[in-house]
Amino acid sequence: MNRTKNTLTTIVLTVVLLLLSLALGGCGAWGRDATSPTPHYHKVPQDETQNESQKPQLYTFVLELRLPTDKTEISDGDSFPHSTVDGELIAQWSIPIYGNTVYESVTKYFENKEHKITFRLSQHRFYMFHDCTLDDGSYYNLETCYIAVDGKYAMTANYQSLLGKDGVIGTEDDVKVVTLVYKGWLY
Secondary structure (H helix, E strand, O other): OHHHHHHHHHHHHHHHHHHHHHHHHOOOOOOOOOOOOOOOEOEOOOOOOOOOOOOOOEOEEEEEEEOOOOOEEOOOOOOOOEEOOOOOEEEEEEEEOEOOEHHHHHHHHOOOOOOEEEEEEEOOOEEEEEEEEOOOOOEEEOOOOEEEEOOEEOOOOOOOEOOOOOOOOOOOOOOOEEEEEOOOEOO
């Protein structure tokens, strides 16, 4: 009787642990990244001369996809060299700022577009650029892209704020250009 009870308890605990791990595995990023709990588009304030019936302007940043160059550099804290960010332009988009981060804005922008940029979740914390498919069918694996924000190395997409260091939209330190250098890390 005790043996049956122990076996049943072991099975129940195993099933509970399995269900718990599946539930947690289905969650997005763990921890406190820079994403907004209530993402929305950031609108440029209207001045008194604008008609309220006009479509509101949104704050934007430029997303560039570039080829690597023969020139390399090592930025502060880098272990490996990476391509400079002035390679040939493959594609460029003006992305409205949605939420607070590169991840939120890029995901929202490409939601219903012919061309796509996708992300993958790494270690349940970091949304990394995964791939890009342009509307002409060109495909780019972005797993080894070098990411720069306004010319400097950038954090992963869900930790990279677009609102600048002050966290306020519409100020001088807002992000202007995010550059993805295709195969930009040179291992």
